[in-house]
Amino acid sequence: MQTKTLKIIPLGGLGEFGMNCLAIRWEDDILVIDAGLMFPETELLGVDVVVPDISYLVENKAHVRGILLTHGHEDHIGGLPWVLQELKVPVYGTEFTLAYVEGKLEEHKMLDEIDLIEIQPKKKFTIGPFTIEPIRVTHSLVDCVALAIDTPVGVIIHTGDFKIDLSPPDGKPFDLHTFAEYGKRGVLALLQDSTNVERHGYTPSxxxxxxxxxxxxxxxxxxxxxxxxxxxxxxxxxxxxxxxxxxxxxxxxxxxxxxxxxxxxxxxxxxxxxxxxxxxxxxxxxxxxxxxxxxxxxxxxxxxxxxxxxxxxxxxxxxxxxxxxxxxxxxxxxxxxxxxxxxxxxxxxxxxxxCDDGSSGLIHVSGHGSREEMRLLINLVRPEYFIPVHGDYRYLRQHAQVAEETGAIGGAIVIEDGDVLEVNQQQARKNGKVTAGRVLIDSGSTIDVVEDLVIKDRRTLSEDGIVLAVLALNKKSGLVERLPEVVMRGFGGSDITEPAREVVMRCLDSLSPEEKADYGVVKEKVRVELKRFIQKSTGRRPMIMPVVMEI
CATH class of the missing domain: 3.40.50.10710 (Metallo-hydrolase/oxidoreductase)
Incomplete structure (x- = not known):
């Protein structure tokens, strides 16, 4: 009787949309599927991107054998530069996906440090105890794959993002045949994209x-x-x-x-x-x-x-x-x-x-499968265990219900970031949690792990201070009514308030009347110019908050 278990550990993407990252562990060997990012909510001031907390992988870095990529969208590859700062492991992806990855790593001056290994659909390869077969799937991006991973306790299939398009423009259709073959042989677990579970029917080609x-x-x-x-x-x-x-x-x-x-x-x-x-x-x-x-x-x-x-x-x-x-x-x-x-x-x-208002013909179609495509794939694969991935909790729960309704699975299990799911041929059960969460990244900074936005704000204020730029603009004419006020707190050394005011004035003078009427553009341009000036002058990276007052 098999007593050892395979551990499936989501680190991002299960409980939110974005920053998809999932670890699969057998004994002392860990594979990582995807390393994505998500873009911050508006209340995360000064944060440019959000990536998954990979503390678990860092604690077990000696056991991480590689990162497998399903495709090249930001929510699946965008976190790689930060993950690879901590884990110098090979990255596996299709030709097109790796072309995107190369650009990212080159931008972060990491290209020479990381092995990029190309994979192709239907060509199996082995990493430690795992044998992986990429399977062609269709999505809104080209060269996308699902991953069939043969483990010591059975096959698990991770679909990545997919829809079932049998006549895509590149002539490389969704490989239903290979999914069906795995279904005949027996699949231990299917991890399936939940993004469009609230849409009934099929997603158009x-x-x-x-x-x-x-x-x-x-x-x-x-x-x-x-x-x-x-x-x-x-x-x-x-x-x-x-x-x-x-x-x-x-x-x-x-x-x-x-x-x-x-x-x-x-x-x-x-x-x-x-x-x-x-x-x-x-x-x-x-x-x-x-x-x-x-x-x-x-x-x-x-x-x-x-x-x-x-x-x-x-x-x-x-x-x-x-x-x-x-x-x-x-x-x-x-x-x-x-x-x-x-x-x-x-x-x-x-x-x-x-725009895509749906009233007079399609000008946009989704890259994710709707409910009938989900059911079709579940019926082909007929897994013992079904695990929904990608999305807010309500999407995962609804997806589990859809899978149970097909009658083609042994059982559906909803897990979230940090859950440890132990699976073998006899059972699947949650057994504990690992550290999981969000890492907030400021562009140009080193990785900055924070568990609470308040802590981050306090740290920023205590170390680098805060800058308030108060702008008085005429609502009708867009003219600057009076000189901007620049208030700095938490700075030491020379007084740079007056030069900073001049920077703000030059920035405002460079804007067109239409840009001045768009306060979102005004604030962003003032913030960028002040950030550049202050960092160059003092080496500090304070919190910069432009405030526009309508006169």
Whole structure:
């Protein structure tokens, strides 16, 4: 009778959306699946990203054999630079995923320190007691895989993010056959993506957006701005094909969009005909009706290309009356205000703005499977134990209920970050907890572990102080009514208040009237300029809080 157990330990992503990270342990060997991040809530002042607390992995670093990546989205790979500071272990991923990882590690000057090992669907490899087979799945990103891991007590399958698309634009469909083969052989546990459990039916194929987009391309009389997630290679491919069909030249605008299209082209996921892409500096050489701008910034990020174009401060992307802007993406919860603010600015420019309102054809489809796809996969795999992953607790609970309703599983178990689930062929049970939680990261700082925001605020105030920049702006004219007040507390040494006021004034003077009317942009630009000036002058990184007063 098998008495040893396999331990499944989620460290992120079960109880929240984002920062997906899960450990699998057999005796003295640990595999890690994904190392993602999440973006902070608005109340986390000064925090740029949030990554999982990997104290458990650090305590057991001698036993960690590698990190397996399912795909290249930020919520699955974004935490790697911080995780790899603590764990110098090999990273396994598909070709496209590793191309994204290389860029991240190069940015953090870590590329030479880490072994990146390419994996391919249907090609098994072994790490310690584990034999892993990547299985092709479809998602909103290309080159995504599920992981079938053969352990001493049985096979567990982690789906990663998926939807079942049998005719994706790259011609590499979801591999239902391999999932079915594993189902025939017997699967101990299935860990399945819960993201869309509240959606009934099936998620449409990526091709479903093409008819509506084709119609929009055909009726657009002037310039066409097309914005989607820079990682949505399928969507970019469809947009480029339509641009070519409708006789439009394409300019790629925005750093992330440029990087993604270059990687996709290099790896053969985009076949761009010669002459289709033009340099942004050539936009003036073509009539508006012959142009499409593929532009990043679909979530209304303050400094993104689309946000700057919306307030007419982008060097190349000029939005003029009658231009059409297509936002081919979903609104990520928490981004509503910034997105609607950008849309407001677009309307001020008399642009035609097309969002995914669902009223007249699809311009965006999800990358996650809906309930019927979840049921289909569960019925194919027929696992002994079902474990929902990815999402808030209510999603995990609903997903467990959906799995139980199929009648194709032995039992469903809901676990959260830090739970230790012990599994073998006889039983599965929760047995204790490990440290799990969030690590708050300030851009440019070393890893800063805090368990409570209040503690972090107190530490920041005690060590580096606080800066209040009080700005008085005329609501109607946008003019600066009086000199800004800069209040500094917790600083020693020379008085830099007056130079700081001059920095704020120069920053305000550089803003356009439309930017001054957008207090979100004003605050962010003032914060960035003050942060740069104070860090250069004093070496301190205080909490900077711009306050705008309407006069």
């Amino acid at each position: 990526e091709w479903a957006v093409k008819p509506r987009l084709d119609e929009l391309f055909s009726r657009t009389q002037k310039k066409l701005f097309f914005s989607c997630f820079s990682s949505s290679i399928y969507r970019i491919r469809i947009a480029l094909e339509l641009a070519r069909t409708h006789g439009r030249k394409v300019a790629v605008i925005g750093r992330s969009m440029n990087e993604s299209t270059e990687i996709a082209q290099d790896l053969g996921y985009l076949d761009i005909p010669p002459g289709l892409i033009i340099n942004p500096g050539q936009l003036r050489d073509f009539p508006p009706e012959k142009l499409m701008l593929l532009i990043s910034g679909t979530q209304g990020e303050p400094m993104s290309a689309l946000s700057r174009a919306a307030v007419d401060t982008h060097k190349h992307a000029k939005i003029e009356p009658g231009d059409t802007v297509i936002l081919s993406s979903r609104i990520i919860p928490g981004n509503e205000k910034s997105i609607f603010r950008v849309i407001d600015h677009l309307y001020r420019r008399d642009a035609n703005v097309i």
